[in-house]
Amino acid sequence: MTTQKQEYKEQIGAVQLTLIPSDKYKSNKIVFKFRAPLDRATSTKRALLAALLETNTKKYPTQTAFRKELASLYGANFYTSVDKKGDEHVLTAVLDMVDGQFVPDGDGLLGQAFTLLQEILFQPNVTDGAFHEATVAREKENLAQRLESVYDDKIRYANKRLTEIMFANENFKYGAAGVLEDIPAITGADLFAYYQQLLAEDTIDLFICGDVAKKDVIAHVKALPFTDRAYRPIEAPAPVHPIEVNTVKENQPINQGKLVLGYRTNILFGDDAYVPLQLANGLLGGFSNSKIFINVREKASLAYYAHSRLDSFQGFMLISAGIDEKNYEQALAIIEEQVTAMQAGDFSEEEFAQTKAMLTNQLLEANDQAQGLIELAYNNTLKQANLDLPNWLKRISEVTKEEVVKAAASFELDTIYFLSKGADSNAETKL
Numbered sequence: 041m042t043t044q045k046q047e048y049k050e051q052i053g054a055v056q057l058t059l060i061p062s063d064k065y066k067s068n069k070i071v072f073k074f075r076a077p078l079d080r081a082t083s084t085k086r087a088l089l090a091a092l093l094e095t096n097t098k099k100y101p102t103q104t105a106f107r108k109e110l111a112s113l114y115g116a117n118f119y120t121s122v123d124k125k126g127d128e129h130v131l132t133a134v135l136d137m138v139d140g141q142f143v144p145d146g147d148g149l150l151g152q153a154f155t156l157l158q159e160i161l162f163q164p165n166v167t168d169g170a171f172h173e174a175t176v177a178r179e180k181e182n183l184a185q186r187l188e189s190v191y192d193d194k195i196r197y198a199n200k201r202l203t204e205i206m207f208a209n210e211n212f213k214y215g216a217a218g219v220l221e222d223i224p225a226i227t228g229a230d231l232f233a234y235y236q237q238l239l240a241e242d243t244i245d246l247f248i249c250g251d252v253a254k255k256d257v258i259a260h261v262k263a264l265p266f267t268d269r270a271y272r273p274i275e276a277p278a279p280v281h282p283i284e285v286n287t288v289k290e291n292q293p294i295n296q297g298k299l300v301l302g303y304r305t306n307i308l309f310g311d312d313a314y315v316p317l318q319l320a321n322g323l324l325g326g327f328s329n330s331k332i333f334i335n336v337r338e339k340a341s342l343a344y345y346a347h348s349r350l351d352s353f354q355g356f357m358l359i360s361a362g363i364d365e366k367n368y369e370q371a372l373a374i375i376e377e378q379v380t381a382m383q384a385g386d387f388s389e390e391e392f393a394q395t396k397a398m399l400t401n402q403l404l405e406a407n408d409q410a411q412g413l414i415e416l417a418y419n420n421t422l423k424q425a426n427l428d429l430p431n432w433l434k435r436i437s438e439v440t441k442e443e444v445v446k447a448a449a450s451f452e453l454d455t456i457y458f459l460s461k462g463a464d465s466n467a468e469t470k471l
Contacts, residue, residue: 047417047428048254054266058417059257060249062410068250069410070135070153072161073418074242075272078129078211083122084183084218085226085234090120090131091179092171092231098163101172113152114138118160124216125422126308126353128274131238133160134411139251150252154260162265164235170228171235180223187220195345198298198459199360205288206302206455210277212354243272247417249410274422277354279306282454289458296344297460299371301359303379304452309352310425315435316447321350322395323444324382325359329394331378331387336361342371352419357451365460372456382448385441392444396436403432 048059076082100106110116116137123130137153165172190196200215207213244266248257282304307317318326325332325348336346344362351358363371381387406412407429420427427435 049421050258051271052258052261053264054269055244055246055261055264056271056421057257057261058245058247058421059252059254060247060410060413060417061252062249062413063251065139065250065410067136067138067410068150068153068248068252069414070137070157071247071249071411071414072133072157073245073247074131074133074238075125075128075245075274076238076242078124078127078214078216080211080214080219080222082234083129083214083216084222085231086129086131086238087122087183087216087218088176088179088223088226088231089235089238090122090133091183092164092175093133093160094118094120095175095179096165096172097159098165099159101165109156113149113156116153116156118156122216124212124214124353125419126274126277127211128353128422129216131242133157150256151260154263158264161239164232166232169232171231173228176228176231180226183218184220184223187215187217187223194292194294194296194298194459195360195362198300198457199358201288201290201459202300202302202358202455202457205286205457206356207354212277240267241269243269245418245421247414249414273424276308279355280304280454281306282452285453285456287456287458289460289462291460291462294459294461297363297365297368297458299361299363299368299375300457301372301375301453302455302457303357303359304355304454305350305357305447305450306355307447307450308355308423309419310423310427313443313447313450314352314427315432316439316443317350317450318399319392319395319436319439320382320444320448320451321348321357322399323387323391324348324378324448327395327398329391329398331381332359332361332375335378336371336374340370340374342367342374346375353422356454365462368458368460376453379448379451379453383445383451385445387441389441392441396439400433400436403429403436 050057096102096106100109110118116135118135121132135153135157165175190200204213246261305317307313324330332346332348337343342363346361348357348359359375361371407416
């Protein structure tokens with residue numbers, strides 16, 4: 041029988057440990073979250089460090105040796121990523137490993153995993169105060185290629201430009217993967233110097249999900265040689281209410297125009313209005329039954345794609361559509377009509393019930409895996425909220441139409457961005 045027990049949370053030195061006990065999985069997931077303020081001066085270094093950590097160590101100086109050691113732990117997997125939560129930059133390091141009770145001589149497997157994690161985090165491939173030169177050169181090239189690839193994916197590019205324009209005066213404008221132009225100047229010595237700062241100053245969360253007992257974990261966490269520090273809570277972004285709408289049009293030799301609208305909501309994860317906002321977004325453009333999808337794409341045949349999504353840590357909504365350039369004015373008008381209709385409560389009980397069901401299924405699917413449970417636990421930790429899965433599902437079922445309409449009233453259009461092959465290059469107007 042699968043059981044989900046109560047989470048256990050404890051501050052152990054520099055590390056805030058959250059244990060998510062479950063016998064649903066045959067594997068255990070150990071996840072470190074290193075968090076610092078999002079800033080251009082450090083974002084590219086953090087992205088490179090994430091790549092370096094999953095490549096090799098001092099003891100295992102090649103990818104082959106590193107992967108061989110992981111394989112010896114019954115096929116364990118280690119990987120990293122970078123992300124942003126509002127104005128916070130998060131470096132995530134994940135070790136996936138089989139539960140020791142399912143393999144021969146598995147009693148010591150958890151200890152072996154923490155031994156390897158200590159090697160990865162505290163004994164990187166460094167010589168004379170600098171990360172291994174060839175590895176750094178390779179990862180700089182790989183990161184540059186990933187950042188350059190955004191320009192080839194015009195949907196991602198348009199979303200990126202909307203974010204840069206809309207948040208021009210906020211650090212949120214920087215991407216989690218860093219800045220392409222900053223890569224060449226970064227050296228192995230720069231990276232190691234900053235890595236020492238990261239280890240000493242970052243706010244650290246550790247999540248362990250699996251059939252693991254508290255008594256088997258605590259000693260391993262206490263043995264991690266982090267220097268003590270206070271746990272730094274995040275600050276909510278200040279509410280922003282745009283006075284006027286900023287419209288920016290840019291041109292590239294493309295076949296399909298990309299229309300992106302940025303709305304301020306000033307509603308964040310864990311707020312009372314957050315779940316009603318999710319349902320408002322679902323009705324507007326989040327699902328295949330939504331107003332934007334049906335009216336812009338299906339009925340008017342104006343868009344190749346059309347949808348909306350929320351950012352729950354920065355308090356904004358993004359609406360994106362792929363359209364023919366000649367349909368710009370009509371598509372924009374219909375999208376704005378759908379927002380107005382949502383704010384007027386123009387949706388049926390059947391649409392409301394269907395959206396509740398779709399959001400419920402989406403949440404159940406996202407949290408069916410250990411990583412989903414960990415990300416949800418992290419969001420609750422950051423916002424000091426109590427929106428775990430049972431509470432979230434209960435809240436969805438209880439949300440009223442009036443709450444959704446009130447949440448939709450928070451939509452304030454801030455920025456319109458249109459990428460097309462037109463002649464008015466970089467034209468900028470105020471509405």
